[in-house]
Amino acid sequence: MEHLAPIVKLGGGVNLDLAAILMIVVTSLIVFIFARLAVRNLSVENPGKLQNFMEWVVEFVSNIIGTATDFKRGRVYLSLGLALILYIFIGNMLGLPFNFITEAHHGHATFLGMELFMDGKEEAEFAWWKSPTADASMTMALALTVIVISHVQGVRHNRKHYLKHYFEPWPFFLPINIIETLAKPLTLGLRLFGNIYAGEVMISVILGMSWVGIPALLVWQGFSVFVGAIQAFVFTMLTMVYIGQASIHEEDH
Amino acid sequence: MEIYALLAAAIVFGLGALGAGIGNGLIFSKTVEGISRQPELRGALQTTAFIGVGLVEALPIISLVLAFIFMSR
Numbered sequence: 001m002e003h004l005a006p007i008v009k010l011g012g013g014v015n016l017d018l019a020a021i022l023m024i025v026v027t028s029l030i031v032f033i034f035a036r037l038a039v040r041n042l043s044v045e046n047p048g049k050l051q052n053f054m055e056w057v058v059e060f061v062s063n064i065i066g067t068a069t070d071f072k073r074g075r076v077y078l079s080l081g082l083a084l085i086l087y088i089f090i091g092n093m094l095g096l097p098f099n100f101i102t103e104a105h106h107g108h109a110t111f112l113g114m115e116l117f118m119d120g121k122e123e124a125e126f127a128w129w130k131s132p133t134a135d136a137s138m139t140m141a142l143a144l145t146v147i148v149i150s151h152v153q154g155v156r157h158n159r160k161h162y163l164k165h166y167f168e169p170w171p172f173f174l175p176i177n178i179i180e181t182l183a184k185p186l187t188l189g190l191r192l193f194g195n196i197y198a199g200e201v202m203i204s205v206i207l208g209m210s211w212v213g214i215p216a217l218l219v220w221q222g223f224s225v226f227v228g229a230i231q232a233f234v235f236t237m238l239t240m241v242y243i244g245q246a247s248i249h250e251e252d253h
Numbered sequence: 254m255e256i257y258a259l260l261a262a263a264i265v266f267g268l269g270a271l272g273a274g275i276g277n278g279l280i281f282s283k284t285v286e287g288i289s290r291q292p293e294l295r296g297a298l299q300t301t302a303f304i305g306v307g308l309v310e311a312l313p314i315i316s317l318v319l320a321f322i323f324m325s326r
Contacts, residue, residue, distance in 0.1 A: 190315050194314035
């Protein structure tokens with residue numbers, strides 16, 4: 001049950017994964033439309049249901065920031081946290097209900113004139129609908145964006161403490177601190193990728209068991225919803241912790 | 254050398270599952286102990302426990318992805 005991803009190889013080692021691009025666009029559209037609908041006709045005395053829900057999400061992210069760092073200084077990152085948690089949660093949920101598969105024969109497949117890569121096989125199936133976060137490049141892009149934000153803000157707002165913390169608590173800890181700095185974006189991105197990708201592979205394995213797998217699929221879908229929500233929460237919480245540690249440091253010392 | 258790939262996949266994920274099981278067990282045992290000492294902190298302790306689970310399970314899940322990669326070679 002091995003589905004290929006519809007990859008277009010441009011020259012020079014650059015591969016475009018069309019399914020990932022499609023899902024990123026779909027997820028961005030859904031989050032954008034949801035956010036715009038939630039802030040239409042705002043009212044204080046008579047909030048609608050979507051407005052109530054959006055207020056709850058904003059309060060939830062504010063709690064995350066308050067747990068991670070000092071809220072007065074960390075408030076500027078509220079919109080970043082909100083975008084991250086909504087995008088990752090909706091992205092994790094999208095890959096669960098459907099799949100959309102096309103078949104390719106004779107070792108040759110095109111889409112809108114672009115050649116799809118078939119790894120030398122004669123017949124293959126392409127899967128077009130998956131979570132955007134089930135792609136390692138996507139989650140590493142999110143993780144690298146967040147880590148770059150934390151380093152840049154650390155250097156801009158907190159230069160002395162940021163440079164000093166590489167030598168805390170003892171100067172010979174420098175290699176350990178450098179390894180920690182390199183490990184942060186890796187684990188941040190790969191944690192999200194691994195959780196969602198493993199869930200999707202397990203769904204396709206359970207589907208391969210035909211009707212025997214129906215109760216197993218129910219249980220696994222429920223568990224995947226749970227894991228998707230937790231991973232969105234952990235990603236946002238770790239973002240706030242890393243940004244807060246790098247840039248909002250001064251009052252403690 | 255297909256059998257070595259399958260063996261590698263099994264070892265990678267077996268050890269990863271061992272780590273995940275022990276780690277989660279430690280987290281939740283301490284959480285249950287904390288709830289029994291102070292029942293009013295139950296919400297905060299549960300939240301922290303789930304954050305801990307998300308962090309501890311990161312490397313075992315990466316080992317699962319590695320096992321899938323080995324199996325498909």
